[in-house]
Amino acid sequence: MCHYPKEYIAQCPFSQLLLTWRLGPGKRRIHIGTLELAPEGDISFSYNCEGLEQAKEYGFSHYTGLPLEEPIDGARALELFLRRVINTKRNDAARLLSFWGITEEMFSNKLYLLGATSGRMHSDEFEFLPVLRQMDKPYNFITDIAGIKYYDLEHSEVKDGSPLKYELERQSSYDKYAVKVMDEQGHTLGYIKQGINRIFYQVDPNLSVIKRSSSYSTSKVYIQITVPAKGSHEVLLPQSK
Incomplete structure (x- = not known):
């Protein structure tokens, strides 16, 4: 478990991010883990055992940097996940993020950016899918x-x-x-x-x-x-x- 600024969590229109993985484009996504957000600022990550068993049948082992056999450090997990967020200092960041309805005033909230863009990258098949909530x-x-x-x-x-x-x-x-x-x-x-x-x-x-x-x-x-x-x-x- 780790702590994240409460004011940033309050800005997020989601209570959880489901970490999903698929074998490749067009394949079904499998829920392999959950990032939990608490209003008080606590954030934790845990693997989903049922999903892991399904994913292992297709060759999945673990998220890079978070091996299954070691205790999960919440701060380490969050740091790894936030690496997936676009560098907001890029010259084209405002243009790219505007597609997702993200304005520059939200650029400092990396957790919000992770959920709003689902943390997708061209280099792998992970995606963070938000459990939306009313605001x-x-x-x-x-x-x-x-x-x-x-x-x-x-x-x-x-x-x-x-x-x-x-x-x-x-x-x-x-x-x-x-x-x-x-x-x-x-x-x-x-x-x-x-x-x-x-x-x-x-x-x-x-x-x-x-x-x-x-x-x-x-x-x-x-x-x-x-x-x-x-x-x-x-x-x-x-x-x-």
């Missing part, structure tokens, strides 16, 4: 849709700014918080990523496309999740929207 004011969170290559993107006319629908799949055998994403015509596009999807079982967010991109080998749809403020729509009754 005093509504906010937007940006992510991409998971599993998109398996569904109907080629038949969909979604474009930047298109509103989206979603449906809760409470009986999913893969994730008890599964949330399916669809365009307005009902074409399934994919799913909300694990961790991020839990907020949909607590409140009623709005979804829209902010960027659709395609290349020779991959297609992505980045979406904006608008989470209402505390006290708004706290009980979610319908199964779909």
